Amino acid sequence: MFVLKIGGSAGIDYDLIADDIARxxxxxxxxxxxxxxxxxxxxxxxALGHPPQFVTSVSGFSSRRTDRxxxxxxEMVYCGQMNKGLVEKLQARGVNAIGLSGLDGRLWExxxxxxxxxxxxxxxxxxxxxxxxxxxxxxxALLNTLLLAGYLPLxxxxxISYESEAIxxxxxxxxxxxxxxxxxxxxxxxxNVPGLLKNFPDESSLIRHIPAQKLDTFMDVAQDRMKKKVxxxxxxxxxxxxxxxxxxxxxxxxxxxxxxGEGTVIEVSAGF
Amino acid sequence: MFVLKIGGSAGIDYDLIADDIARxxxxxxxxxxxxxxxxxxxxxxxALGHPPQFVTSVSGFSSRRTDRxxxxxxEMVYCGQMNKGLVEKLQARGVNAIGLSGLDGRLWExxxxxxxxxxxxxxxxxxxxxxxxxxxxxxxALLNTLLLAGYLPLxxxxxISYESEAIxxxxxxxxxxxxxxxxxxxxxxxxNVPGLLKNFPDESSLIRHIPAQKLDTFMDVAQDRMKKKVxxxxxxxxxxxxxxxxxxxxxxxxxxxxxxGEGTVIEVSAGF
Numbered sequence: 001m002f003v004l005k006i007g008g009s010a011g012i013d014y015d016l017i018a019d020d021i022a023r024x025x026x027x028x029x030x031x032x033x034x035x036x037x038x039x040x041x042x043x044x045x046x047a048l049g050h051p052p053q054f055v056t057s058v059s060g061f062s063s064r065r066t067d068r069x070x071x072x073x074x075e076m077v078y079c080g081q082m083n084k085g086l087v088e089k090l091q092a093r094g095v096n097a098i099g100l101s102g103l104d105g106r107l108w109e110x111x112x113x114x115x116x117x118x119x120x121x122x123x124x125x126x127x128x129x130x131x132x133x134x135x136x137x138x139x140x141a142l143l144n145t146l147l148l149a150g151y152l153p154l155x156x157x158x159x160i161s162y163e164s165e166a167i168x169x170x171x172x173x174x175x176x177x178x179x180x181x182x183x184x185x186x187x188x189x190x191x192n193v194p195g196l197l198k199n200f201p202d203e204s205s206l207i208r209h210i211p212a213q214k215l216d217t218f219m220d221v222a223q224d225r226m227k228k229k230v231x232x233x234x235x236x237x238x239x240x241x242x243x244x245x246x247x248x249x250x251x252x253x254x255x256x257x258x259x260x261g262e263g264t265v266i267e268v269s270a271g272f
Numbered sequence: 273m274f275v276l277k278i279g280g281s282a283g284i285d286y287d288l289i290a291d292d293i294a295r296x297x298x299x300x301x302x303x304x305x306x307x308x309x310x311x312x313x314x315x316x317x318x319a320l321g322h323p324p325q326f327v328t329s330v331s332g333f334s335s336r337r338t339d340r341x342x343x344x345x346x347e348m349v350y351c352g353q354m355n356k357g358l359v360e361k362l363q364a365r366g367v368n369a370i371g372l373s374g375l376d377g378r379l380w381e382x383x384x385x386x387x388x389x390x391x392x393x394x395x396x397x398x399x400x401x402x403x404x405x406x407x408x409x410x411x412x413a414l415l416n417t418l419l420l421a422g423y424l425p426l427x428x429x430x431x432i433s434y435e436s437e438a439i440x441x442x443x444x445x446x447x448x449x450x451x452x453x454x455x456x457x458x459x460x461x462x463x464n465v466p467g468l469l470k471n472f473p474d475e476s477s478l479i480r481h482i483p484a485q486k487l488d489t490f491m492d493v494a495q496d497r498m499k500k501k502v503x504x505x506x507x508x509x510x511x512x513x514x515x516x517x518x519x520x521x522x523x524x525x526x527x528x529x530x531x532x533g534e535g536t537v538i539e540v541s542a543g544f
Contacts, residue, residue, distance in 0.1 A: 047321070048319055048320070080348035084351050085347070088437070091375060091436045092435075097377075099351075099372075099375070101359075104372075141421070145417060149413070151377055165364075
């Protein structure tokens with residue numbers, strides 16, 4: 001069993017990915033799919049007069065400023081258009097997909113950050129009405145029930161807080177939490193780059209292999225959105241996963257290529 | 273077991289309805305909930321520059337003109353904001369709700385109308401690129417799996433065509449199909465009126481009781497959106513349901529009141 005994360009950035013080819021999921025499931029491969037929707041959320045939020053804002057945490061990570069109106073727009077895009085569009089693509093290819101958010105059946109539960117500390121124009125600031133958090137509990141019973149009944153679970157943020165509020169969580173890290181909880185052997189993360197690049201955005205500088213125990217030293221190499229993917233990989237390794245692959249979501253057979261070792265393969269080697 | 277349909281018109285109080293669902297499920301009452309999202313879809317479609325259009329069929333029913341862009345907006349609102357907003361409200365009240373569309377696991381499958389025949393300014397016209405249809409098959413195995421595991425299924429259009437396209441289906445009739453397939457004893461339909469009104473919109477003209485065998489004669493009384501509710505009730509009766517209740521979704525304890533007989537009760541009487 002493996003977990004597949006499909007990014008939400010521009011350029012990712014969802015038809016090619018759906019083709020590949022169909023091929024793999026026909027071969028009997030079991031998987032859980034997690035997807036994003038960031039680029040489309042930015043478009044819709046702008047069209048609805050509530051343009052996206054991004055903040056940088058004091059630890060240097062960028063994230064979406066998520067007020068209550070943003071959560072609604074986020075749900076429209078992630079749980080509505082993106083999730084149902086992907087379910088439709090998969091059903092059309094004979095894959096019996098079921099789309100769920102982290103709210104449904106408390107699939108992804110976690111703590112809402114009561115305050116977030118950001119840096120704005122070099123100054124520290126505290127934001128209190130943000131709806132973000134981190135997945136701490138995965139409803140594996142629900143996922144196992146669906147898998148056993150022959151469905152492919154297609155999961156998307158938001159998650160649910162312990163106080164039952166919808167919270168924006170990072171999709172890569174939610175996928176890592178899911179892979180750990182389900183004891184998956186591999187986590188494949190498809191985005192609009194071929195993997196971790198030594199000199200971003202030079203795609204020829206792809207780093208092909210990272211031994212698990214050396215991943216920490218690559219955090220500084222990761223730029224922009226790749227930072228959270230590396231963090232997700234660190235969490236996945238800490239949780240017992242043996243292999244994480246960052247690969248290209250713009251090509252044919254993207255999942256099969258990733259599983260065959262194309263992209264950046266982060267692996268626990270035999271001795272560890 | 274009963275099926276509850278919550279309308280999508282302005283005025284319906286979703287907090288009061290969620291309170292009542294929580295009370296009933298705490299008492300051990302099992303139910304499946306279906307919801308709409310029409311009013312909010314109109315707002316969002318207008319804000320996104322694709323304002324809603326309604327067409328009147330040659331048989332006199334009004335329905336939403338549903339091109340492919342409308343399906344996307346429809347999914348944003350019904351499956352995104354509305355469905356997840358309601359899941360959140362229910363989870364906050366201790367109800368373990370799972371929101372699904374008719375696409376998920378092919379929950380609601382049916383035929384897409386390849387052409388729709390409409391009347392426009394007194395003239396007949398044919399529309400070919402519409403994505404509408406009717407639920408003909410309900411995935412009862414999936415619903416039973418979720419109910420057995422202790423979840424409350426919260427269902428919403430669109431449905432899925434046999435060719436795996438998302439199709440707009442009427443929520444009242446989808447609820448009726450669900451009630452029939454699940455062999456529910458009662459279908460409760462909450463909207464922003466107290467029930468079927470003899471002189472619409474005069475709320476004091478509520479029709480309190482309709483024997484099942486006389487329902488046909490009330491089709492002419494039904495105005496506007498109530499027409500499809502009456503049609504849903506006819507289909508539910510034809511499918512073996514014993515009781516359909518049209519009731520007010522704007523009041524406290526709306527479901528308990530409906531089940532106690534407030535609203536318009538359409539019933540198969542003892543002799544039939």
